[in-house]
Amino acid sequence: xxxxxxxxxxxxxxxxxxxxxxxxxxxxxxxxxxxxxxxxxxxxxxxxxxxxxxxxxxxxxxxxxxxxxxxxxxxxxxxxxxxxxxxxxxxxxxxxxxxxxxxxxxxxxxxxxxxxxxxxxxxxxxxxxxxxxxxxxxxxxxxxxxxxxxxxxxxxxxxxxxxxxxxxxxxxxxxxxxxxxxxxxxxxxxxxxxxxxxxxxxxxxxxxxxxxxxxxxxxxxxxxxxxxxxxxxxxxxxxxxxxxxxxxxxxxxxxxxxxxxxxxxxxxxx
Amino acid sequence: xxxxxxxxxxxxxxxxxxxxxxxxxxxxxxxxxxxxxxxxxxxxxxxxxxxxxxxxxxxxxxxxxxxxxxxxxxxxxxxxxxxxxxxxxxxxxxxxxxxxxxxxxxxxxxxxxxxxxxxxxxxxxxxxxxxxxxxxxxxxxxxxxxxxxxxxxxxxxxxxxxxxxxxxxxxxxxxxxxxxxxxxxxxxxxxxxxxxxxxxxxxxxxxxxxxxxxxxxxxxxxxxxxxxxxxxxxxxxxxxxxxxxxxxxxxxxxxxxxxxxxxxxxxxxxxxxx
Numbered sequence: 001x002x003x004x005x006x007x008x009x010x011x012x013x014x015x016x017x018x019x020x021x022x023x024x025x026x027x028x029x030x031x032x033x034x035x036x037x038x039x040x041x042x043x044x045x046x047x048x049x050x051x052x053x054x055x056x057x058x059x060x061x062x063x064x065x066x067x068x069x070x071x072x073x074x075x076x077x078x079x080x081x082x083x084x085x086x087x088x089x090x091x092x093x094x095x096x097x098x099x100x101x102x103x104x105x106x107x108x109x110x111x112x113x114x115x116x117x118x119x120x121x122x123x124x125x126x127x128x129x130x131x132x133x134x135x136x137x138x139x140x141x142x143x144x145x146x147x148x149x150x151x152x153x154x155x156x157x158x159x160x161x162x163x164x165x166x167x168x169x170x171x172x173x174x175x176x177x178x179x180x181x182x183x184x185x186x187x188x189x190x191x192x193x194x195x196x197x198x199x200x201x202x203x204x205x206x207x208x209x210x211x212x213x214x215x216x217x218x219x220x221x222x223x224x225x226x227x228x229x230x231x232x233x234x235x236x237x238x239x240x241x242x243x244x245x246x247x248x249x250x251x252x253x254x255x256x257x258x259x260x261x262x263x264x265x266x267x268x269x270x
Numbered sequence: 271x272x273x274x275x276x277x278x279x280x281x282x283x284x285x286x287x288x289x290x291x292x293x294x295x296x297x298x299x300x301x302x303x304x305x306x307x308x309x310x311x312x313x314x315x316x317x318x319x320x321x322x323x324x325x326x327x328x329x330x331x332x333x334x335x336x337x338x339x340x341x342x343x344x345x346x347x348x349x350x351x352x353x354x355x356x357x358x359x360x361x362x363x364x365x366x367x368x369x370x371x372x373x374x375x376x377x378x379x380x381x382x383x384x385x386x387x388x389x390x391x392x393x394x395x396x397x398x399x400x401x402x403x404x405x406x407x408x409x410x411x412x413x414x415x416x417x418x419x420x421x422x423x424x425x426x427x428x429x430x431x432x433x434x435x436x437x438x439x440x441x442x443x444x445x446x447x448x449x450x451x452x453x454x455x456x457x458x459x460x461x462x463x464x465x466x467x468x469x470x471x472x473x474x475x476x477x478x479x480x481x482x483x484x485x486x487x488x489x490x491x492x493x494x495x496x497x498x499x500x501x502x503x504x505x506x507x508x509x510x511x512x513x514x515x516x517x518x519x520x521x522x523x524x525x526x527x528x529x530x531x532x533x534x535x536x537x538x539x540x541x542x543x544x
Contacts, residue, residue, distance in 0.1 A: 011352035018349045022417055023371060026386030029396055033389050072295050079292045083285050091293065093528055094300045100524035101304075102478025104498035105517045108505050109303040112310065119302060144299055176284070205379030208480030212502055225381040229485060232385065237394055244382040251377045255370065 034245045037238055045242040050218055051227065055246070057135060058224040062203035065142035070196040073150025074188070080151075081158045095152075098145050106144055107212030114140055114213070133215040138223060141209040146199030153195035157188050157265075190265035197261055201254040205247070307521050311514040322515035330492045331500035332519070334411070338496065339476045342415045346472050350423020351465070355457070357424070358431035375420050383417050384485025391486075406488030411496065414482035419472045426468030427461050434460045467534050474527040478520060 034042060045051065079085075080092065098106065112118050115132040116125040124131065131137050161184065169179045207225040214221045216230075224247055231240035312319055322328065353372065357365065375383065390396045391404040404410045438460070442452045458465075480498040487494040495503065497516055504513035 011356045015349065015353040015356050019353075019368075019371060022413075022420060023374060026383070026390060026417065027374075029389040030382070030386045072292075075288060076292045076296065079288050083289055085285075085289050087293070091296060093532070094296055094304070096528055096531065097300050097304060097524060100474055100478075100527045102480065102498050102501075102520045102524065104478075104480045104501040105307060105520050105524075106303070108501055108513055108517055109306045109310075111505075113303050113306050119306065120298060140299075144303075147296075147299060176281070201377050205377070205382070206481075207379065207381045207484070208498065208502075212505065225379050225481065228381050228385060232388060232485065237389070237392070240385055241389065244379075244385045247379050247382050251379070251382075255373075255377050259370075 030241060030245060030248065033237070033241045037242065041238070042242055042245075045239055046246050050222075051224075051243055051246075053219045054222050054224045054227040054243070057138065057221060058204055059250075061135060061139050061223075062142050062146075062200050065139055065203050066146055066196045066200035068143060069147050069150050069199050070192055073147060073195055073199075074154050074192055076151045077154040077158050080155060095148050098148050103145065103206065103208030104212065107141060107209030110141055110144060110209065111137070111213040132213055133221075135214075135221040137213040138210050138221050141213045142203035142206060145206050145209060146203045149199040149202065150192060150195030153191045153198070153265075154188055157191040158184075161187060190261060194258060194261040194265050197254060197258045201251060201258065204254070205251065304521070307514060307517050310510065311518040314511060318511060319515055319518070322512045323519070325512060327491055327495070327504075328500060328512060328516055331495045331497045331516070334408075334495065335477050335497040337408070338411050338415050339473055341412050342419060342476045343469060343473050345416055346419050347423050347465075347469055349420070350427060350468060350472075353424045354427035354431055354461075358428055359436065372421050372424055375418050380414075380418055380479065380481030381485055384414050384482040387413055387417075387482075387486050405486050406490065406494055408494070410486035411483050411494065414486045415476050415479050418479050418482050419475045422471040422475065423465065423468035426464045426471070430461045430464035431457075463534055467531065470527055470530050474523060477523055 037045070076091075076095065080088065111132045114121045114137060116122060116130055118132070121131055129136070131140055166179055166183050169183045174182065205225065207223075207229075210223055211226055211229075214223065214226070216222050216226050224243055228240050228243050228247070231237075231243065357369065387410060388395065388405060391402055391410065392398055402409075404413065438456050439452050442456055447455070478498055479496075480502070483496055484499060484502075487496065487499065489495055489499050489503065491503065497520060501513050501516045501520065504510070504516065
């Protein structure tokens with residue numbers, strides 16, 4: 001027993017030491033820096049009008065993007081599980097691309113394609129819709145990076161669904177839509193919400209693609225992550241720290257929500 | 271996987287409509303932007319493309335990105351293996367907390383991760399007076415990248431270890447094998463595919479990381495500019511050709527990662543990529 005313990009103790013030591021150096025120390029640096037400011041000062045910086053508008057641009061846009069992807073991701077998972085069609089393999093591959101593609105590349109190509117002389121942007125420009133370098137551009141970048149989450153959380157659940165209940169509902173005279181809404185949807189809802197929360201959390205923290213596609217004009221399309229960097233560039237460490245801490249706290253809250261949703265989803269499956 | 275026969279019977283009209291909507295959405299959001307990367311890069315011909323790849327700024331950015339991955343990937347692989355081995359074999363209070371701590375870099379904004387390092391190593395930071403030359407230099411880029419990519423190997427190896435259990439290892443132990451014999455002959459072969467996938471994901475993210483590196487590197491051309499930072503810088507200075515040439519290189523990295531995922535997925539359950 002003692003021998004087994006001594007054999008295992010160095011992986012433990014390495015794990016805890018590395019975690020302490022890499023994660024705990026940086027977190028502690030952020031938290032202590034915030035706490036030295038004092039509550040009144042912290043609150044003043046955290047609720048300054050520019051910061052409030054940056055939160056609003058970040059969180060509202062991210063929420064809208066995550067919700068749109070909640071619908072489109074569910075639809076995509078449905079199409080992948082239930083139908084066979086040419087190009088399905090290619091579609092499967094494209095879905096994961098936002099995970100694997102470096103975000104600077106995503107920002108670069110989205111900014112080009114959706115600019116007013118780009119392939120897609122030029123079709124919308126005559127209608128008076130500008131996407132790149134506006135808040136809509138921020139939304140497109142967030143749609144891009146949060147798209148895979150819902151598909152990949154819903155798809156396995158949809159795959160495991162037992163067909164008998166659907167068949168029963170259908171044979172009892174429910175319409176296609178009723179069968180989906182009353183039978184399928186309640187079973188996949190926890191997975192959809194988990195995917196939406198994951199996508200939202202990712203979109204809130206995104207920087208690379210947005211800084212390229214947005215014009216980052218204060219009160220228009222300036223997101224919180226860009227504001228943190230701007231504060232740092234002005235050597236305003238207090239400002240950067242406060243806004244960074246607000247983002248960190250919100251990520252923690254989101255993480256808790258995601259854990260609850262995942263717990264709910266796994267209870268649902270069994 | 272073959273689509274199952276499920277009542278209500280598939281209506282070809284509805285199926286066509288839904289498939290059309292999905293293809294249109296994914297095409298607009300992902301397909302066309304991906305094609306655009308290659309179109310823009312090769313628009314002025316293949317020789318121009320390779321000319322961009324020969325530029326000094328590109329080469330030094332590519333070298334820095336490779337070097338960073340060369341340090342970060344082994345570091346996080348070693349840590350990931352240790353952590354997975356330690357966590358798979360024990361149940362103890364606080365285990366769930368430790369696991370969520372390991373997952374933290376997935377949910378923290380990369381910019382905030384970079385900020386934390388500035389607060390430690392910056393001039394006004396904890397170790398600022400030590401003059402360590404971490405920020406605006408290679409060590410800072412490595413630390414930021416290691417922070418962001420820390421969870422991948424643990425997250426891929428841990429479930430495999432939990433699933434295989436300890437029976438084989440215990441059998442080996444009773445037969446007199448020592449720790450390293452057990453590790454090389456039993457544990458490692460059992461986890462090799464999960465480990466490989468974790469390493470591939472770590473590498474992809476390490477080479478593509480932007481936000482955290484942007485905060486700590488200072489983006490000094492030719493010295494602390496990684497490939498993703500080069501893409502942004504070139505785009506902003508209207509060197510679109512160079513930006514897209516570098517973007518093609520990074521896109522190929524993404525494609526290789528996805529192909530590897532596809533290959534490793536054969537015959538085993540679907541892998542998470544996040």
